[in-house]
Amino acid sequence: MRFFYTLDARKVKQLSLIIVISFFTALFVYTSSISTQSVFSTSDGPKAIYKGEKGIALTFNIGWGDEKAEPILKELKRLKVESATFFLSGAWAERHPELVEQIAKQGYEIGSLGYAYEDYTDIEDSKVRQDILKAEAVFKKLNIKDIKLLRVPTGHFDKDVLKVADKLGYTVVHWSVDSKDWTNPGVEKILENVTKAKKGDIVLLHASDSAKQTKKALPAIVKQLSSKGNFVNVTHMISNGDAKSTIIP
Incomplete structure (x- = not known):
């Protein structure tokens, strides 16, 4: 028994x-x-969007460098990609006003990558606020107004960072598909990483000098993803979308 x-x-x-x-x-x-629009969020509201419901958003981070941004802009124009979002560090934008102007003239959306490209989770809230506002001042001088999208430098954030950004009127934008192009794994691997993207995905790419293979990968990326949906900027993607939340501890 x-x-x-x-x-x-x-x-x-x-x-x-x-x-x-x-x-x-x-x-x-x-x-x-x-839900159709995915976000990270705190329990009391502020959020970081990483997925939407309309189209596919190609996003490019530029934190430093003098060589890769312009060729990538020319390649996007050649490929007739009319919508994309560029997240620029204020320090880079300050040194390259002509490229900031070119990004705007080609009709691409500009978001902030902060100013000094520091990891926001390693510094005090007051320093995070100062960095965001310093970048904002740079963009205003360059006649880029009403920036409301923020991608945090290094991609690391916590609930305190989200709250600071929210109080300053910014929506934090993460990504759902990472090309890992900055690791220079080869054009085929970049394409493999990106082609999993589908409607509603935000794709992370780079136009900093560390990303040496992005331009070469763009024709195949555009060909593959354009068959899955229209390219849209982040603001268009997330407009009028319902959201779900994942709590940030």
């Missing part, structure tokens, strides 16, 4: 575990299905 009691207890534990796993799986599927 003792043997059968032990066996039954094990079965009960296994059954309980299966029920718990099934419950959380169902909860995850449900919460995923009730």
Whole structure:
């Protein structure tokens, strides 16, 4: 009798575990299905968007460098890509006003990458605020007004960073597809990383000098992704979309 009691207890534990796993799986599927625009957020509101519902957003970070941005802009023009979003560090923009002007003239959206390209999770909230505002002042001098999108330098953020950005009127924009082009893994690997993108995805690319293979990868990227949806900027993608939230601890 003792043997059968032990066996039954094990079965009960296994059954309980299966029920718990099934419950959380169902909860995850449900919460995923009730929204079309995905975000990270704090429990009291501020959020970082990483997915939308309309089109595909090509986004380019530029934090430093003198050589790669212009060729990438020319290649996008050649490929007739009319919508994209460039996140520029204020320090870079300050040194390259002619390229900032070219980005705007080609009709591309400009977002902020802060000023000094510091990891916001490593500095005090007051320093984060100062960095964002310093970049904002640079863009205003360059006649780039009303920037409301912020991609945090290095991509690292926490609830405090989200709150600072929100108080300054910025929406933090992350990404759902990472090309990893800055690691220079080869054009084929960049394409492999990017072609998983589908409608609603925000794709991370770079136009800094560290990304030596991005320009070569662009024709294949544009060909592959244009068959899945229209290219849109981030603001267009996230406008009028419902959002779900994942809590940032």
